[in-house]
Structure formats: C-alpha cells, structure tokens
Amino acid sequence: MTRFDASWVGRLTGNEMRVLSKISDYIYTSGRCFAADGTIAAHLGLSRGGVNRILAGLEDRELNGEGMVRSVFHPRTGTMERWVKHPAPDALAVCVSGYSRDQLPGTRFAVYCYLSLRQMLPDPTPIRRIAADCSLSEATARDAVADLVASGWLTRYGAAGCAFRYTVHPAPVAGIAAYLADPTPTSSVTGPPHESVTSAPPGSVIQTGPLDQALVIRQEVVVGGCSRVAATSVPRDAGTREPDRAPAARPGRGRGSAGRTDVNPGRRPWPAGGRLPQDVQQALHPVAALWSRVRPGARAVVVAAARSELNRISVWSGTEHASEVLRERLGQRLENQERSARVTDPVGWLLRRGLPQRVECPRPSCDGGIRLDTGGDCETCRMRVADRRSVRRILAAEIAAERPDADRDERRDLFERRLQDWTGQRARWRAAALQLRHNDDLRRAEVLAERRARERVAAAARQAVACEGCGAANSCGLCPVCSGRRVAKEAIVACVDHAIAGNADLDNPAEIVEWARRTRAELRDRMLSARAPGAHYLIATASDQLVAQHAADEFRVAALRILGRHPAADREADQAREACLRAAHHYPDRRAAVTAADNAGACARRRAAEYLLAERLQRVEVYRRGGPTAAVQPAPTVTGQS
Template structure:
C-alpha cells in the first residue's frame, strides 16, 4: 500500500523519464524497458548488469525482440549505453550479459540539484517492489524464497509491454479506492475518456490506448464503468489498489439515526445507522489523493500538512476529514432524486432521519499536489508535456544550490503558503533537506557553451559528464578551432550543422557502447576530420559541402575492388584445383603482398615528391630573391627623361607626359582615318601631321595656361594627360558617327535586316540585329583605316643587297605565273612505254 507522498514521488520520476528527449514518443516496449532499468538501478548510480533474456521476461516479449527491436531502439535514441560483461569459466571467457547505463539518469545525476528522476534508495526499493507485484516474471531459486509472478507475469506476446506500463501508471495514479481521475477536455469521436486518459499517460494514440484498456479489462485488472453506454459517466477503477487499501468495489451503506430516535441510538447496531450520501462518502474516504491533471486548488489544512497522513501525525491530527468528491448528483434539489453513487444505496423520502439535516455545500475535489510542493496554493500537474509547467519553476533553482525556503512538507510543520508565514525555526531544516523537484526535467541546453549549442546538441550527455572546468575549456577551444577550419570549407553558416552531423555520426558509430572518457573521445574521435581520400572536403566518405557520398572515395574503393578481382582471377587461372578455402587464403596472401608492394611504392613516390618539393622550394626562394633584388635595382634607377634619382626608371611627371603624348598620337590617327580616303600614303601622312599639330597645340595651350597660374609641374602633367584622353574619346566618337553613316555600314545593316526579317519575322528583332551589324561594320572600317594610317606613318624598310649568288637563288625560287610545268613520268612508266613501242 503506497502512501500519497510516495505515490506522487514515483509518478514524478516516471513522468520525468517519459518526458526525456531520448524516451519521449518511443515504442512502449522501449519505454517499459527504460522504466525497468530505472527500477533496478542501484541508488546513486545509473549502471547495472542485466541479461537480455531477463529483460525480455520483465517486458513479456522474446529475447529476439529485445536483441532486434528494444536494444537497438534504445541505443539509437540515446536512452541507454551498453557494455558486454564477460566471465571466465574453466579457463574459457564467455559472455555473461550486458552492463546497462540509463543515460537520462546519468545526466540527471550530473546536474547535481535535486531532480525528479534521481530516486533515493527507499524510493527505488518501493518502485522495484511495485513492479514485481504488477508484472514480475517470477522466480523459484533453489534454496531461497520463491518470488511469485506479478498480476501480468503470465501475459506475453503482442501488447504485453504496453499493458504492463499502463497498469503501472494507473496504479500510481489511482486513489485509495482504486479510482483514477480522468482527463478533461474534448475526446475524439469513437473513443471514451478512459482511452484518452491512458493515451495521455503512455504518450500513445487513442487507438493503441483503447486496445490496452480492453486487454486490462479482459484480464480483470481494470474496471471501466459506463464504457460502451451512450451518455453514461465513465469511471475507471483499479481493483487491485482498492483491495490493497481494504476497499471493495461496492461500498456498504451506513446511515445515522433519525432525530426522533436519538435517545435509542445506543440500541442501534453500527451497520444499521443511516446517513445521507454526502456523510456516507465523507466517512468512507478522505477524498482523492492523486496529483491533479490541471490546476488544482487545495484547502489550507491540506496545504500545511501536505495532505492527510495515514498515521494521524499532522498539525490537525484528531480531526476528521469531511471533503468528498464532487459528483453531478450533489446538485440535485432533493436527495430522494439522487441515483446510485459508487455503489451506495440512497433511499427515497421514506428514509427516516437522513433527510432532515441541512444540505452540504459542494466541496472541490482535492488532489495530492498543492502548496506543499510549490509554495503556491495551486500548481499545474507535472509530467505531461502538453500542460503548462509549474508555477515556481524559476524559484526552485538557486545560485548556491540550496533547497526551497519556507516550505514545510513534513507532518507537523507550521509553515504556510505565504512567504510571510515562514517560521525561523523550520527554515533551516527546509534548506538542508530539500525535496526533489517533481516537474519535468530542465533541458541541458543552458549548460552548453554559448555559441556552441547547436554543435554540442548531439553529444549533450557526454558534455554533461565532463565535470571539470579545465576539461570543458579544452573541449571548447578544440571545438572553436575545428569550427573555424570547417567554416573555411563550407562557410560559417553551414559549419555548425556539418560539425554537429559529424559528432552525431561518430557517436552512432559506438553502437551503444558507453564512452569511457568524454574528453579524450571528443578530442581524438569526435572532432578530427577523417578524410578517406585526397579531397579536402571529405569526411568519413561524405563530402562536407554537399552531404553526398564522396566520388573520390568511390573511385578508390572501386580501384581496391578491381585489385581484389584481378588477384582472384589470377589465382583461379594459375591454381584451378584449389579448394574454396585454400583459394580464399591464397587470394588474401597475394592481395596482402600486392597491397604491401603498392604501399612501398607509394612511400618511395612520396619521398621523391618530398625531395622534389624541397628542390622546388629552393628554386622558388631563389626566384623570389632575384625578383626582390630586381625590384630594388629598378627602384634605384633614375628617370630616363629628366634624370631624377631613384625614380624607378621613370618619374611621375614624365610618366604622365608620356601617356599624354601617346593619347594625342592615337587621337590624331583616328582623326586622320576619317578625314578622307587613305589610298595615297603621302596624302595620309600629311593629314596625320596636320591632326597631330592641332591636337598638340590644344594640349600645349592648356599646359601654358596652368604654368602661368603657378600650378606645380605634377598637376600640369596630370591635367595634360586628362585632356589628351578626353580628346581621344571625342575623336573616336566622331569617327564612329561618321563611319556609321557610311555606305558600307548602311548596306550591311540593310542586308542583315532583310535576312533577319525573313528568318524571324519580327521587325523589332530584325532592326536590333541590323543595328548591331552596322556597329560592327563601323568598328571594322575604323580598324582598317587605322591600319592604313600606321602603314603610311611607318618608314619603308630597306632591303639588304647581297651578292649575285644570293640574288640568283632568290630569283630562281620565285614562281613565274606563265610558266608551264610538265610532269615527269616515273621510271616504271618509261619502261612500259618503250616496251609498247
């Protein structure tokens, strides 16, 4: 028989386990497995040794189901880590089982503060005894006391784990009379409120919960009154809990004597006393004791003493509880109209004495949770993720790690729900012995380093195991360095995602094996990049930038497979009479030898490449030195035109003047190209000289004006260069306009327009193509005329005059247009011609 505080404590622990990220919304067999591991774990530890077959008996499934479904699922979700336990028997080392570690419990113990998941030794013993009473498989050891099977010990197969977990949750949620408080709110069509309640407890669908409820009803372990009756009020009762508290499913009727027969009360038997339904229920039970699912407002006395104590050791001991569950029948105006309630028979108007006292005021149903656990008169029900969290979630954490102040949960306490009512003599006790937090577990994200939350999220449990500040600093520095290196490959935005995926992939490669040293594992296995090929973005045969399989690794793997096939074919051809085992051994031997030879050749090639690289480095260093010396020598050279020392061969003023003269020369050539025809080289040369003089006079006038104004020589040179470049642009634009209007450009535009109009049919597109053709024609014409100008400007090259021998050889090699070459017949053809003659 569980007391309210113990029942609430165990319920909070299961709520914390089921709401953990690694267990939440997992298959019910895995959830029950985690629950059994929690119940069987030693106090203060999270590891225990248990065989897979024994766990299968607890869950009501086969050992194969544990090996192929439950154990891989718990490992993949991060709920457990396992190690193989071996023992030596007769000199032979054999596997003796598994060492399990419940990782959510490890994280809760690492946080240090009182956690709902961390149970004391007494609480763990009660939880294990409760599990044994409900679904233990039973044991009959030789020479020891026999442990009988639980209520569901014989239930095996499909749905057995779900029914075991549901019965455990229902027992912890049931009151002393076996009744379970149902959830409120809307219920989906086709299901009743009992299905919704079990679905909320297990975190599963209503359909699965309905199958679980039906299975428990068929085995007589659950009663759902009103199930299947339209409009009936559903009541869910666990008969085993009622029997443990000495309650029966149907309570007896007790009445009080009629006022007219008060004097004869001594002669009335106790079982013949008649009372009304409120008094009967008030004497029968002290009200519900389970934690409410929703917001619950408790009375002041229940707040002070944390609920009524079974032994009566409370601040109000000796007083009777008068609070009862509120039912719809209590609102009836006449007690004679009330129907059967919890099996209590209510008589009509002919019942004497019970109907003549005042009506009872309706009392709110009390729950087991209240101000005694949260410092407030009302709180949200803990353990269910969809509901709001506790009202004092911020007050339960303190900087010094001390417990809550001013809350007295022990019997006989004098504290009240208000902060002003804290007693000085009790505050010290509350600080030294804080109660465990019964809300859902606080997420670990707050303890992760700032800026690295996304990276460390896959290994948050391993990070929680690092308890020294120095170790965390080493891991944080290594993480930041690796994050910067990965950011150079994939970018700063994608780098945290890539690094988190790498850590998750490395942790999954453990196959559920526990990480012995988190710091060493993170620095040596988790963080370093493992490139399987020569690609810089390769990591475990996956490219970090694309997330796809690395093609370079596929090529290497293909080469290795081809080598193996080649060796196998060679062995089959040379030694065809070998057995398969001998052929396989020969293939492995030759393959090892070939791989070793290739490795040796690769090592030699790498050494040669290193030597060549060193030689090239020496050459490159020499070239860099020569370049630096050349730059130094060039900087020390004086100006070629004005002789300024250390001008790098040309000072700034002379450089500007040279650029201006080159721009003026190009502008003169462009102007001469469009001024007239360019067939006569003499005329072209005269026109070019006239344009050059005109442009030079314009630049010279600007220079003289600036000199009169007293401008420095450098500014004068810069202004002259700017004017020369402007004149070049103007002359080029004027030349292009003139050539665009030429006959050649217009003819080309008309031809392209006709072709494009015939091919495309669109006038706008044809005109655009014609305009482009006209522009290209004008540029081509300008380039041709500039070529003629440069030829006219270039002085004629004088031919070297040699002796008569060279002249005759040159003349003999020159072909003559009127010369007739007679083909010479071959020797064979001449013989044939002579023979024929």
C-alpha cells in the same frame, strides 16, 4: 518478427545479437545469406567496418559446443555466404520485432531482449539483476532502461522505491513515459503525463499490443534460461491497446534532419554554468551529459576543438549548417558508444572520437563512408571498397587456379599471405611515390628560390639606372615626372594626328599646318584650365597627362564621325543594306527585315570609317617622318609650366 536463442542474452553484446539475428532472418527467408557487410550495416545503422569486426570476432567463438557463425567465400562471384543456427521450436527463444532490432542500439537492444523474457514472469526485475544478466554495469543498465521507457519501448509499473515490472512493445508507443504507480516520474521526461496512464489504478497493467510475440510464445512451462527462474506458467490473457501515434523515427546518420529526434530526448538539460557561443552550444547538445562531467579547466580546450571542427565543416557546408552537421555527428558517435555511461574520460572521448572527422578518403565531406552534405554514400569510398574487393577476388581466383586440390584452411592461409604481400608491396609503392613527390617539391622550391633571387637582383639593377630625361638617380631609367611628360606628349601627338586625319586635306600642306596649330592651341588651353592655381609640378604633370589622354579619345571619336559621312562609307553602307534586303524572305515580316538592313548598314559604315581613319593616320605618320612637310610635328608640351 525475429527469433533467436535466449542463451545469446548475457553472452553476446547487443550489436552482436543484432547482426546475428539479421543474418538469421535472411537465412529464414531464403535459406542462405549472401548479404554484404554494407547491406547489414545500412539496415542496423552501423558502419561496414563495425559489422566486419563483429562477424570476424564471432567466427572464432563457440556457444553450446558449436560455432556462432560460419562463413564461406565464393571466389567466382566474390560473395560471402554465412550460416547461423536457428533455435529449436521447443527451445527458449527471444522473440522481438524486427523494427526494434533495426532501430535500437546495442545496449538498449540487449536490455530490451532481456526484459522481453522477463515480462512474462510475475516477479519484478531490479536493475541489479538486469546488469548482472546482461553483463553491464548498473549505471549503464539504469540509463538503458530509462531511455527505453522515455522513448516508449517499455512500460514499467510498480511501487516507488521498489523493483519494477516491465512490458515491452514492438514499437515505441506514445504515453508510456510515466510510472503507473507514481504519477510524478523521476526521469527527465518533459510534458504532462498521458491521461490514460495517470488515470490507471495502482498495480494495474497496461498492455500495448506485443501481438507478434503472442503468436510465438505459447502458454507452456518455461524451463531454465538466463532468468534463472524455476518452471513458471506464462499467461497471455491481458488486453491490448493500439498505439496513439506512429512510431517515432530514429535519428539517422547524415540522412537529413527531416523527422529526426534528438539522440537523448528529454534527458539532462544543458548545464546552466558558463556561457557558450550559440553555434557551439547547438553542436554540443547531444553530449550535454558528458559536458557536465568535463572539468572547468578543460572546457576551454573542448570549446576550441569544437570551434576548429565547425570552421572545417563550414568550408563545404556553409556557416549556417555547420552546427547541425557537427550535432548529428556527435549524436551518432554517442549512439555507437552506447550512451554516455560507457565513456570514462569525457575530454578524451570528445577530442579523439566525438569531434574529429573520420578521414578515410580525400573527400572533405565524407565521414565514415557517408557524405554529410548530401546524406548519401560516398562515391570515393565505394570505389575504394570496390578496388579492394576486386583485388581479393583476383587473389582468390589465382589461388583456386594454382591449388585446386587445397582444402579451405590451406587456401585461407595462402590467401592471407598473398594479401599481406600485396598490401606490403602497395605500401612500398605508396612510400616511393610520396618520396618522389617530396623530392619534386624540394626541387621546385629550389628553382623557385633561385628565380626569386634573380628577380631581386634584376629589380635592384633596374632601380639603380638613372632617369633618361632629368638624370635623377635610382629612377629605373625614367622618373615619374619624365614618365608623365612622355605619356602626355604621346597623347598630344595622337590628338594632332586624329584631328588632321579627320578634318584636313592631306594633299594640302597649308591646311595640315593650320589643323596642327589649331589642335595644339586647343590642348594648351585645356591643360592650363585644368590645373589648380599654384599646384606642384608633379600634380601639374599628372593633370596634363589625364587631359591629353581624354582629349585623344574625343578626337578619335570626332574623326570617326566625320569619316563616317565620307562617300566611300556611304557606298559600303548602301551595299550592306541592299544585300540584307535581298534576303528579306528570311525574316518574319518587312519591318524586321528593314531593321536588320539598317543595322547592317550602320555596321558597314562604322567599319569603313575605321578603315579610312587607319589609312589616313598612316599618311600622317609618313608626313611626320620626313614627308612633304614638317608642319605636323607636335609642339613642345606645356607640361611642367606654371
């Protein structure tokens, strides 16, 4: 339950009344209000900057000769203390539920408060009077009343074509979105009327239980007030009825989609003219009323902007959730704008305010301090705010230490000047850092351009070198044919070396010659059988290269298999197996120990075979370079022969 002066209605906006009444509730509870702007904004569904601007504007305004709100900054704790004047017990006051204040946006809350004063009077309340007393246009007032009735905050009744009477409810009630005198409502509320509503006789009043107001508004004479009505008695003898269901959840900003309703439920269906992509249509659903006012020639621009924003959102949210995120953003922006009737330029609002993301920090998923991917507060923005507050605390502490005898106004002026100097110095530092970064980027670009130029010159020089084998021009020193032949020759040498190292007795020259001849003959046969009949010499060269490379791997595996049966390899395997069996007590059972011993023996055998192969290949290399025999010299490759 919140209670504030009735003179606020019509002189303050809805959001200003919400913020002041929230501060008044804090003062009524604890006597003092130290709530931060972010705390108030979180309760009211506003942004921290919006609350800060509202309070800054109210500090300089007066009502009935007194200031609207007073603020005192405590430099030691870094907190702000605020006071708001409470209405007198016998003064005319607005008494509404705190739930309505926290859930309803500005314009709807202003109309809701005004009608809470008018509901006790027997006279009907026309839209023109609502607009005049609340300082709104008639279209805005009509939309606000229709939204309140459609969402169950109001019940209106009376004859069709005449002014209606209204009854406010502390929470949205099911079955209220209908006109009691006219069973076919003119609003866009979908679904059949509620049974209890349609069965009520014309002119009857259905009370929905504003019992919290009945506890405060007594049966007495009301004098004056913004309703401009003479002294009138206020009867409260009508019955009450409990709501049919729990209050509907108000759409939150970035807090997930569970329990969320549309920003404008059941009003203005999507215009049928023109076909839009499915994701764009889903994203623009909250602004269907604005879309109907967009000129056909400008719709392509809006669709292109929506598509660009969807692509930007899909980078961090995924394609399947991008339309939902953009839809929630547009709904919240339109809610802060206090419905579409306040938008005079739909195209400009969509392109400049509705669709773009509010970039306040480097995090791509942050929008106005809220992370759209998780729905929580942005850690980066919180740290930025903490940094700014710490600077203000430091400056305030310095001023208090230097000028302890200064009054509040002098300290404020000195604080503003120092904060301005600090902000200017920080801006200069940032500009200097950006200039240094720009200079570094230019220097790196120059270095990169020079390096690429040198690389192009070196590549051109390498390209101009003739082939070493056949002398072909512009071959980078080796043409493809000669390169293939060289690779094939190296593979043939590797095959011969592995065959000799694995099978021949290196102390017997005749056996070395025999294994070299046998290996060369086997490779020649493989190469000739792999060639296609009548193949081009380039294709034949590539085929010989592949055959030689595959054969080199096969000969190496065969050599390792043969050397794995060498007595030295057997000894290494036995020693490793015995060492593992001696540690059998570390294993759960005998079978596991034997398995581990066999694996250790196999690993030791493989390592011994690789060591023996490397040692024998070194001896073969010595023979080739002028050892006891020249028999291991490879024969000319058959590459290129047809």
